[in-house]
Amino acid sequence: MGRLTLEGIGKAFGEVEISRDIDLTIEDGEFVVFVGPSGCGKSTLLRMIAGLEDITQGEMCLDGERINEIPPQERDIGMVFQSYALYPHMSVAENMAFGLKLARTDKAEIRRRVQHAAEMLHLSELLERRPKDLSGGQRQRVAIGRTLVKEPAVFLFDEPLSNLDAALRVDMRVQIAELHKRLQATMIYVTHDQVEAMTLADRIVLLSGGRIAQVGAPLSLYHFPRTLEVAEFIGSPRINTLSVEVLDPGRLHTAVRLPGGATLQVAVDGARLKAGERATLGVRAEDFVAPDQAEATLQARLMVAEKLGYETLAHLQVEGVEATLTQRLDGLAHLDDHQAVTLGLDGKHCHLFGADGSACPRQVEIPGVTH
Numbered sequence: 001m002g003r004l005t006l007e008g009i010g011k012a013f014g015e016v017e018i019s020r021d022i023d024l025t026i027e028d029g030e031f032v033v034f035v036g037p038s039g040c041g042k043s044t045l046l047r048m049i050a051g052l053e054d055i056t057q058g059e060m061c062l063d064g065e066r067i068n069e070i071p072p073q074e075r076d077i078g079m080v081f082q083s084y085a086l087y088p089h090m091s092v093a094e095n096m097a098f099g100l101k102l103a104r105t106d107k108a109e110i111r112r113r114v115q116h117a118a119e120m121l122h123l124s125e126l127l128e129r130r131p132k133d134l135s136g137g138q139r140q141r142v143a144i145g146r147t148l149v150k151e152p153a154v155f156l157f158d159e160p161l162s163n164l165d166a167a168l169r170v171d172m173r174v175q176i177a178e179l180h181k182r183l184q185a186t187m188i189y190v191t192h193d194q195v196e197a198m199t200l201a202d203r204i205v206l207l208s209g210g211r212i213a214q215v216g217a218p219l220s221l222y223h224f225p226r227t228l229e230v231a232e233f234i235g236s237p238r239i240n241t242l243s244v245e246v247l248d249p250g251r252l253h254t255a256v257r258l259p260g261g262a263t264l265q266v267a268v269d270g271a272r273l274k275a276g277e278r279a280t281l282g283v284r285a286e287d288f289v290a291p292d293q294a295e296a297t298l299q300a301r302l303m304v305a306e307k308l309g310y311e312t313l314a315h316l317q318v319e320g321v322e323a324t325l326t327q328r329l330d331g332l333a334h335l336d337d338h339q340a341v342t343l344g345l346d347g348k349h350c351h352l353f354g355a356d357g358s359a360c361p362r363q364v365e366i367p368g369v370t371h
């Protein structure tokens, strides 16, 4: 089993408070990803779970038992580090067996576990090699293997792929997802890469300034972000934002004035907003609609078109809007340099955020996605 509960967890280094009020339950077998901007406290939280950092406040339990004071080696938790931390003078097999030897595990049992882990991680042919004779991806797999042989209830990964090149990252991401499927173990994974978070997580925990900004399934955070910060962090390209004026706030629709003067009825509960105040409209790159089906339009000019093969990202300048907007188009879309583009908007596909950054609840259903 590996059910972890965090209640009111907080951390301070001396006088400096890093995180507080973290309440979170991670179910047995869940894959949870901690994500957020640099310095938001992801690694510190993971290290508290591992027992490598003291917990300043709150209670942490594994399967109902308080673990705050239990030293790392006695927690049923294994951690894979970003730096791999392999012993250079030991073979792959010795590296993997080391922790078990220290724990005086029976020799035959060590052999069985190392072989089993090597098979799972496709390392069987490499067991006699030294770390220096391995590629980056292979070293990372050995680091995972060293944790795997301990058969912990909870696996922790601290940015395990950040030292690998882009192609290898994708490859290892798939392997970690497969490993999770096979082991059905609880896994907690720290990254600042939102693509890794979206693709691996059952649930994402988005941290900001040492607190939880939102917890939920990846698509739930994507479609129903609670704050502008979450909306901007999740999704690539980044959500487009426009400063708008609130005209008529309502429970089902909130009318706003766009730059250029057009009115859009955004399908959100904006009842807490006031007419005349500023708000931020959010539109994802794929959510612009054809001008003839739009409720409102924006006139734009093409700055750059990035042709990625399966899609083209058009970066557009709209008069009166400082930042460029990005529209996701078909990979075969034909665009001329600096051509004029009419962007269509549909209020059902837009987000609205108040001046304090919190989202107005969207009044749309997206099949299979919970709010």
Ligand SMILES: Nc1ncnc2c1ncn2[C@@H]1O[C@H](COP(=O)(O)OP(=O)(O)OP(=O)(O)O)[C@@H](O)[C@H]1O
Pocket: 013, 018, 036, 037, 038, 039, 040, 041, 042, 043, 044, 045, 192
């Ligand atoms: N030992 C320490 N003493 C004092 N401050 C620390 C210590 N360790 C971390 N911090 C501070 O705590 C904050 C959170 O750090 P942490 O490494 O957890 O962030 P992170 O979200 O993992 O960042 P990154 O993505 O850059 O690794 C940072 O401001 C950092 O400077």
